Amino acid sequence: xxxxxxxxxxxxxxxxxxxxxxxxxxxxxxxxxxxxxxxxxxxxxxxxxxxxxxxxxxxxxxxxxxxxxxxxxxxxxxxxxxxxxxxxxxxxxxxxxxxxxxxxxxxxxxxxxxx
Numbered sequence: 001x002x003x004x005x006x007x008x009x010x011x012x013x014x015x016x017x018x019x020x021x022x023x024x025x026x027x028x029x030x031x032x033x034x035x036x037x038x039x040x041x042x043x044x045x046x047x048x049x050x051x052x053x054x055x056x057x058x059x060x061x062x063x064x065x066x067x068x069x070x071x072x073x074x075x076x077x078x079x080x081x082x083x084x085x086x087x088x089x090x091x092x093x094x095x096x097x098x099x100x101x102x103x104x105x106x107x108x109x110x111x112x113x114x115x
Contacts, residue, residue: 002046004053007046007050007053008050010045011047014039014043015099018039022088026087027084029084029085030084031083031084040079043076047069048073051066051069054066061112064105065102068101068105072096074098075093075099
């Protein structure tokens with residue numbers, strides 16, 4: 001089983017990859033299996049595992065993370081449904097308040113778990 005901190009790292013690393021992808025100015029990921037799709041899929045799986053872990057541990061902050069995760073995952077799913085994924089689309093995803101809120105939640109959870 002992947003730990004909470006490992007899942008948080010997967011999401012954070014995926015976000016960093018998306019920042020780099022957005023800066024590349026690509027019109028398309030080619031429409032098939034790609035690094036950007038793998039990163040987005042990994043992020044979506046990590047978030048589901050994070051929410052399950054927090055809920056299982058009866059963490060008081062779990063409902064906040066779950067709410068933000070649902071919104072961020074909806075945005076990620078929208079991008080994954082597209083035939084091709086452009087840098088501009090990823091840039092807009094990165095700027096999404098929902099993705100940023102979840103990222104901030106995960107920074108807080110990560111710091112809290114260290115203390």
